[in-house]
Amino acid sequence: MEIAKSLQQIPSSYIREILAAASDKNVISLAGGLPDEKTFPIDLMKPMLESLSDMTEVFQYGATAGYGPLLEFLGDYYQLPESHIAMICTGSQQGLDLIARAYIDPNDTVVMEAPSYLGAMQVFGLVQANIVTVPQTECGPDLDALEVVFFEQSPKMFYAVPDFHNPTGVCWSLETRQRVAELCIKYNVALIEDAPYRELRFSGDAIPLTSDFCPDHSIVLRSFSKIASPGLRMGAVTGKRAYLEPLIKVKQGADLHSSVPMQALLLGLLQHDNFELHIDKIRALYKTRYQKLFAELQRQLPETCELKAVDGGMFVWLSLPECDTFALAKTLLANGVAVVPSPVFYPAHDKAKAALRLNFTNATPDELEEAVKRLAKVLQEQVG
Template sequence: MQIAKSLQQIQSSYIREILEAASNPNVISLAGGLPNDATFPMDIIKPAMAKLGEELAIFQYGDTAGYGPLLDHLYTRYQLPANQKAMITTGSQQGLDLIARAYIDPQDCVVMEAPSYLGAMQVFGLCQANIVTVEQNKQGPDIEALEQCFISNAPKLFYSVPDFHNPTGVCWSLATRKAVAALCEKYSVTLVEDAPYRELRFSGETLPMASSFCPDHSIVLRSFSKIAAPGLRIGMVSGKESLIQPLIKVKQGADLHSSVPMQALLLELLNNDSFAQCLENNTALYRDRYNKMAEELEKHLPNGCELTQVEGGMFVWVKVPQCDTFALAKSLLAEGVAVVPSDVFYPPSAAKSSALRLNFTNCSPFDLDIAIQKIGQVLRTQC
């Protein structure tokens, strides 16, 4: 049977290919986006799972919008205004998919920063959106270019990751957050604020969400993959009720609801007094790993390469002289180091700059040392 035309144009997910190469025990992987499993709050999870085993009701079918007690908790935790609605999703990735299916017809314009999150490009590509990109600078998207883009393309959505962007690690400045929100209001574009890394800040000041400056023109995606555990597959989508209702309809057709036992488990976690400490330990570990990586990169990166400093999240973006980044990543893999070449983070038509995305959360300091030395050596010979 022939696969659908919409799928024919999608290349096999590079994420899967990277994770496959990275699972080779002889390869040091800076490629995946895996949280460090030492941060999973197993001391809370183990007894909570045993307790939940006694609760028959959570093993029955549940509500599409989510497990009521968890939703109540999240409305308070994130101080959602009274006119906002939240729905639990199977990871924030499902939230993205539901938004695409509920709102995007083929050729509808969706704007993103370039480079952008691979999973978002895949979702919007599958629904045959016309993906248009705007260059990202150190403060976030180029505001003048964004306004021109809104004027020329009349997009439905602007997809963004303002806190510790994947792949660049960039955190939008306050001025950029306000300016983007103002443009979304002015041109009636819905801002999709994807915030899986927001709570992984290890230095600097937390900034208000961009969506808080345009609450009626935004949808927020949150994830518990990076602050609890990705295997739970729990995320949340929230926004003005009229924006969320269509997503509930699509989710009914997609999976009826997300796993209720996993939602109940997440609630146990969030309600546990030691969860805040777990989160602090998590960010402290990532701060140490980032500092180690940044220190090694300073030592080993040849001239012409540049590391963008980050204040949180899981990735750094190392700019390299213009080159074939796929070939560079291949050479590194031959030396036993997996990285992600920048090209995969751009749609085919976008202007690309050469860089490597490096993950700093999931590799020991010892392996980081070896990997960065090898990156330095390969860059010196190839760039």
């Protein structure tokens, strides 16, 4: 049976392949985007896990938009205005997929920063969007380039990860957020603000969501994978009712609704008195991991490599002199360290600037030190 044309255009995921190779016991992986299992708030979930067997209603079919008590809680938690609603998704990845399916016709233009999140490129690729990228600066998207694209190409939406971007770790400045919001309103472009790393800030002060400056021109994707547990597959989408109703309609065909026991479990966790304390602990842990990785990289890397500091998230972006980063990643893997080469984060691989994405949340300080040792050795030989 021949597969659909839309799927034929999707390349097999390089990351999946490298992650498979990285499961070798002799390889230290900085390639994935996994939270540390030690951060899972299982103790805080335990009371609700044990209560579920008394909650018959969570085992019945549920509403497509989500479990009522959780939706009600999230309305307060995110301080949604009257005209906005929340819906629950099977991970925020599903929220993104629903947005693409509900709104994008083949050849509709979607703008992203380059580099960008691989899962978003996959999803928009599947609906055959015309993906147009703008360069990313240290403060966020290049605003002039963004306005030109908005003006010339009338895109339907701008997909962005303003907080601790995947893969670069960049956090948009307040001014950039305000300006992007203005442009979205001016050119009637919907901002799809993906915020999975927002709570993982370990330095500096929180900045408002970009969507706070254009609430009626945006949809926000929230993830509980980094602050609770990815295995639950719980995400939420918020936005004005008119934007979300088509998503609910697509979700009905996609999976009817997300697991209700998992939604009840998430609600129990979010309502737990110690949940904020738990997030503080994650931040503290990841800060030490990041500082260790950053210090080791600064100490050991050749000067031709350029390292950007981050204030949160899960990744550091290491820029390199021009080279074949796929070949480099392969050599690194053979030397016991897995990383992700930059081209996979660009819709057009050949437009990528040479760089590596390094994850710091899922390796111990000792492993991070050893990983950098292996990385530095190869980089000294190849680009030093």
